[in-house]
Amino acid sequence: MSDAPLQGRVALVTGGAAGIGFALASGLGRRGAAVVIADLQGAEDAAARLRAEGLQAQGIGGDVTSEEAVSAMVGAAEHDFGGLDILVNNAGIYASLTPKPFDELNLAEWRRVLDVNVIGTFLCCRGVLPAMQRRGGGRIVNISSGVAFKGNPYMAHYVASKGAVVSLTRALATEMGRHAVLVNSVAPGFTLSENVLRNPMLVAGVKEPSLRNRVLGRDMVPDDLVGAVCFFAGPDAAFITGQTLVVDGGAYYH
Numbered sequence: 001m002s003d004a005p006l007q008g009r010v011a012l013v014t015g016g017a018a019g020i021g022f023a024l025a026s027g028l029g030r031r032g033a034a035v036v037i038a039d040l041q042g043a044e045d046a047a048a049r050l051r052a053e054g055l056q057a058q059g060i061g062g063d064v065t066s067e068e069a070v071s072a073m074v075g076a077a078e079h080d081f082g083g084l085d086i087l088v089n090n091a092g093i094y095a096s097l098t099p100k101p102f103d104e105l106n107l108a109e110w111r112r113v114l115d116v117n118v119i120g121t122f123l124c125c126r127g128v129l130p131a132m133q134r135r136g137g138g139r140i141v142n143i144s145s146g147v148a149f150k151g152n153p154y155m156a157h158y159v160a161s162k163g164a165v166v167s168l169t170r171a172l173a174t175e176m177g178r179h180a181v182l183v184n185s186v187a188p189g190f191t192l193s194e195n196v197l198r199n200p201m202l203v204a205g206v207k208e209p210s211l212r213n214r215v216l217g218r219d220m221v222p223d224d225l226v227g228a229v230c231f232f233a234g235p236d237a238a239f240i241t242g243q244t245l246v247v248d249g250g251a252y253y254h
Contacts, residue, residue, distance in 0.1 A: 004032030015091030064120030137180025189248025215250025
């Protein structure tokens, strides 16, 4: 296999300035893709870190719940790198959440999580389609979560949102196949990203059960997701669509 299987491809990674998103952007870049990092803040600094490694990268600030911002992200990819081939829908709300019983969640919390995790994913998928059509096809990789299959307690809004991402992946794969756009999902287990580590209550409640339930009994880190995402984005996944790959060290068999 080539050391640069994504050479000539252009990728957009949402929520790419830190944590899982930055690891994915870096992995795509090291495999030859030009990368546009989109995030609410820190996108250009993150892109500069990749450029310092000799990779092609640009950063753009923006909110995935805004149609105008999504349009600007796609426009940046086409303007700076000539097109768009790969979308990684990584932007989402999780690390800032406080686990609580479902009947203590208020409507505003539900709407914010669903707006970013589900509506944001939809808007980005819709927003990239014309650009991918101009390239003759493309790849979309949605970051869902293993909780969609396990029904974890005290995070009902998050679990529901990631279940929606899995179902949306399947529906869009069916609709977008005629455009040669493949849509798949990667479902991580509990990952010790830098943002998660800033929420000690979340770590205290989730880390130990996650370790106990894994066949591979170690902490999961952002780099553990890079191979799966780059596989779906690359040439070896050219006849795979509508699938979800769980990456969690063997906590759930899907």
